[in-house]
Structures are given as structure tokens and as C-alpha cells.
Amino acid sequence: MISYSGLSNPVGFSKMRVLGRVRRPMLLVAALTLATLLAAPAQPGAAEPSIEAGSEATLFQNVRIFDGKSSALSAVASVLVRGNSIERISTSPIAPGAGTLVIDGGGRTLMPGLIDAHWHAMLIRTTPGNAVFGDVGYINLLAGAEAKDTLMRGFTTVRDVGGPVFGLKHAIDDGIVVGPRIYPSGAMITVTSGHGDFRQLSDLPRQVGGPPTRGELIGGMAIADSPDEVRVRVREQLMQGASQIKLTAGGGVSSPFSPIDVVAFTEAELRAAVEAAQNWGTYVTVHAFTSDAIQQAIAAGVTCIEHGFLMDDATAKLIASKGVWLSLQPIPKELVQGFPVGSVQRAKADEVWSGVARTYELAKKYKIKTAWGTDVLFSQALAQQQGAILASLVRWYTPAEVLIMATGTNAQLLAMSGKRSPYPGKLGVVEEGALADLLLVDGNPIADIKLVADPGKNFVLIMKDGKIYKNTLSH
Ligand SMILES: [Zn+2]
Numbered sequence: 001m002i003s004y005s006g007l008s009n010p011v012g013f014s015k016m017r018v019l020g021r022v023r024r025p026m027l028l029v030a031a032l033t034l035a036t037l038l039a040a041p042a043q044p045g046a047a048e049p050s051i052e053a054g055s056e057a058t059l060f061q062n063v064r065i066f067d068g069k070s071s072a073l074s075a076v077a078s079v080l081v082r083g084n085s086i087e088r089i090s091t092s093p094i095a096p097g098a099g100t101l102v103i104d105g106g107g108r109t110l111m112p113g114l115i116d117a118h119w120h121a122m123l124i125r126t127t128p129g130n131a132v133f134g135d136v137g138y139i140n141l142l143a144g145a146e147a148k149d150t151l152m153r154g155f156t157t158v159r160d161v162g163g164p165v166f167g168l169k170h171a172i173d174d175g176i177v178v179g180p181r182i183y184p185s186g187a188m189i190t191v192t193s194g195h196g197d198f199r200q201l202s203d204l205p206r207q208v209g210g211p212p213t214r215g216e217l218i219g220g221m222a223i224a225d226s227p228d229e230v231r232v233r234v235r236e237q238l239m240q241g242a243s244q245i246k247l248t249a250g251g252g253v254s255s256p257f258s259p260i261d262v263v264a265f266t267e268a269e270l271r272a273a274v275e276a277a278q279n280w281g282t283y284v285t286v287h288a289f290t291s292d293a294i295q296q297a298i299a300a301g302v303t304c305i306e307h308g309f310l311m312d313d314a315t316a317k318l319i320a321s322k323g324v325w326l327s328l329q330p331i332p333k334e335l336v337q338g339f340p341v342g343s344v345q346r347a348k349a350d351e352v353w354s355g356v357a358r359t360y361e362l363a364k365k366y367k368i369k370t371a372w373g374t375d376v377l378f379s380q381a382l383a384q385q386q387g388a389i390l391a392s393l394v395r396w397y398t399p400a401e402v403l404i405m406a407t408g409t410n411a412q413l414l415a416m417s418g419k420r421s422p423y424p425g426k427l428g429v430v431e432e433g434a435l436a437d438l439l440l441v442d443g444n445p446i447a448d449i450k451l452v453a454d455p456g457k458n459f460v461l462i463m464k465d466g467k468i469y470k471n472t473l474s475h
Contacts, residue, residue: 060103062106063109066403068430069404071401109446111407112428112439114390114439119160157182181423189248194252196248243414244284246285253345260351283303285302288306289352290310309359310355327371329375373410440460441460
């Protein structure tokens with residue numbers, strides 16, 4: 001910890017920090033300078049991402065467009081990006097202005113950057129133990145390294161549904177770390193014993209209003225056991241920049257004291273969260289597997305359900321009739337096998353996993369608004385399969401439907417954040433005026449969805465916010 005004891009007034013200090021005029025102790029200045037040097041962009045040519053600076057516009061010529069909405073590619077077209085958005089799309093040639101970088105697409109496919117709607121940027125490369133008890137600096141650096149890989153897999157946006165991610169997001173948005181856009185939830189809000197309460201029994205009893213536990217201190221989780229406590233926790237996340245709020249409305253697999261079948265919050269507690277989020281123009285999403293947990297959440301005004309793997313037919317019908325979102329994940333078997341055979345967690349994982357296929361069938365049957373995500377946890381190897389997990393959706397959907405879900409449809413879910421969206425503008429589509437998050441694919445992913453499973457080879461250009469982070473055509 002750096003001591004600010006030389007400053008006379010802590011309140012005055014925080015005011016100065018907002019204005020960006022903090023007189024930092026010398027040591028900190030030196031450390032920041034070093035950090036800036038270490039974070040300098042890598043030289044192009046290596047496997048490192050390289051931002052092609054210098055041109056304020058990029059013109060893609062000779063591309064066929066998958067626009068994130070329709071199931072067929074466009075005729076051969078040109079797409080002009082200026083600044084961070086798409087200025088013009090035309091099947092007639094567009095003349096490049098002075099200083100415009102021209103990319104000859106060679107008939108390849110130009111598509112929107114991919115969106116993962118259920119991601120935990122802080123919880124991929126760390127271990128469960130380290131996530132709660134480890135060194136925060138190290139956890140952030142791990143997450144920064146993973147964020148770069150995430151973008152280089154073609155994922156230009158993630159919806160982060162739990163974890164202390166605000167610092168990482170800030171560093172990415174400032175250009176210090178390379179990574180995707182992040183829609184942060186901040187801490188997972190849980191009841192005592194709920195999914196996300198990773199305390200030991202020796203931590204009990206909790207004194208309401210007492211000192212927070214380590215997991216709460218670092219912003220990973222927040223325990224709330226009354227409507228008033230829920231409101232405080234929700235507002236704490238909003239104050240830090242949460243674009244949506246995540247509560248765990250039912251039991252979870254990885255939590256030690258959280259049976260799958262339980263309903264965690266009361267309806268009044270969930271409603272308090274919904275009100276606080278709505279007052280900020282955004283929404284609540286809940287982790288829930290069972291019909292009971294889902295039905296209570298919907299009664300409380302929750303508008304997005306994560307998982308839903310153990311719901312019955314009537315609950316699926318209710319989700320559809322209320323226009324509630326279902327954020328689904330085709331959980332790969334490897335995620336289940338990460339839990340030791342014979343453990344409580346493994347038994348819970350097996351039970352939940354068996355419901356995945358049925359839930360996709362229900363989502364299709366009732367035409368539920370369905371988002372796609374991966375929910376990779378504690379495995380860099382599985383994260384590398386992010387595109388392959390997306391492609392595995394062809395068990396239930398056509399390749400075009402899969403690609404639309406991971407672009408245009410997921411972006412509609414992101415748009416529920418309203419004015420709390422950190423990135424005003426349209427995502428997930430290739431259309432005039434939309435934000436320029438684009439992939440140039442060597443082939444037609446609608447004809448061959450497996451292309452998205454090998455992004456290193458097949459995504460020859462990756463653009464986020466108008467900046468090119470990968471371009472193998474020019475080398
Ligand atoms: Zn999750």
C-alpha cells in the first residue's frame with residue numbers, strides 16, 4: 001500500500017483525484033513511468049497484437065459482408081471506417097481519401113466482432129483459491145494477459161457477469177492493456193451461503209455492518225441478506241461503473257455451501273435490486289438453474305436469466321411470454337470434468353450439465369430471446385476454445401443462427417444497459433453508423449462455422465473501435 005500520509009486532507013485528496021491533479025509521492029510517479037514504458041506497444045510482426053496507427057480511416061475493398069442480422073453474405077462490397085465507426089457501405093467502389101488505409105479483402109468475409117455474453121475476465125487464468133485469497137496485482141496482470149488473447153480470438157466485447165473487473169476495463173479503455181470492450185457487473189451479489197459466498201464456516205457469524213471479508217474487499221463478491229443490504233451492494237457496483245447487476249438467485253456448482261435446489265434471495269430482496277438498477281436505467285441478471293428460482297426472479301422484475309439448465313416447460317413458456325432474456329451456455333464436458341469425481345461440486349456439475357441440451361430445445365421451442373456465452377472459469381486451455389464452444393452450437397442452430405446470436409443478438413442484450421453502456425453506439429452489426437468492431441475471415445463462416453474455432457489462422461484482421469489489432473494480410 002502506498003501511504004498518502006503527507007496529504008493533510010483525505011477528502012480534499014479524493015476531490016483532486018477526480019480532477020486528475022493529484023500530486024503523487026515521487027516513488028509512485030517513478031513506478032507509473034516504468035509501467036508506462038513496460039506497456040509500450042509491441043513491435044509489429046511478432047505474435048503480439050500491433051495497432052496500426054497513423055490512418056484515421058480504413059477502407060475495406062472486395063469483401064462480402066455478414067452483417068450480424070441476415071443469414072446470407074452480401075454481394076461484394078466496400079466498407080469505409082472513419083474514426084471508431086462505420087461511415088459507409090457500398091457495392092459501388094468507394095474512393096479512398098488521402099491518408100486512408102486500403103485493405104484488399106480478396107473476397108473474404110467481413111463480419112462484426114464476436115460477443116461473449118457470459119464471461120468472467122478476472123477468473124480465467126487464476127485458480128479458485130487465488131481468486132479470493134491471492135495477490136490482487138498478480139490476478140490483474142493474469143487477467144490483462146488473458147484479455148489480450150480474448151481480443152485476438154476475435155472477441156471484441158464481453159459481458160462480464162461477476163468479478164473485480166473495473167480496473168482491467170479501465171486499463172483496456174485507456175489503451176494501456178489490449179483487450180475487448182467489457183460490460184462489467186462488478187461483484188456477484190449473493191446471500192449468506194449462496195452461490196458466490198466462498199467463505200469458510202470459521203468466518204461465521206457475520207456481523208451485519210461489520211468488516212467485509214477478503215472476497216468482498218477486492219470486489220469479487222458482495223453478501224446481502226436484506227432488501228436494504230441489497231440496495232447498498234447494487235449501488236456500490238453502479239457507483240464503480242457497472243453496466244448491469246448480477247445476483248445469484250439460486251444455488252451454484254462451485255460454491256461449497258450452496259445446494260442446487262435452493263432459492264437464494266427473497267422476492268423483496270430481488271425487487272430491491274431491480275429497483276436500484278432501474279433507477280440507474282439498467283437491469284438485473286440472475287444466476288438461476290431451477291424453475292423456482294427463475295419464477296421468483298421474474299416476479300421480482302428481473303429481465304435476464306443466466307443458465308436456466310434445470311427449468312421445466314412451464315417456466316420456459318413464462319420466460320418467453322414475459323420477453324425475458326435467457327443467457328445460455330453450451331457448457332463443454334471438460335468444464336464438468338474439472339471437478340474431482342466424488343466431490344459435491346462434481347455431483348452438482350453432472351446434474352446441471354445433463355440439462356443443457358434440454359434447455360436449448362426449450363429455448364428454441366418457445367422462441368425465447370437467447371444470448372450466447374461460454375462461462376469459462378479457471379482454465380486458460382478452455383478459454384482458448386472460446387470460438388470452438390461457439391461453433392458447438394450447431395447441435396441446435398444453423399451456422400448463420402449461431403453467428404447472429406454471437407453478434408447482433410448478443411448486442412441487443414448489451415443494449416439493455418441503456419445509458420449505463422460504457423460504449424455508446426451500435427455493436428454486433430456491420431451497418432453504417434455502427435461502431436467499427438470487425439473481423440476479416442479467410443473463408444465463409446456461414447458455409448463453414450469451424451472457421452471461428454481457429455481464429456489464429458482464419459481471422460486475418462481484427463479491428464476494435466476502428467483500430468486494427470491484427471492484420472496478417474499486410475505482412
Ligand atoms: Zn458465470
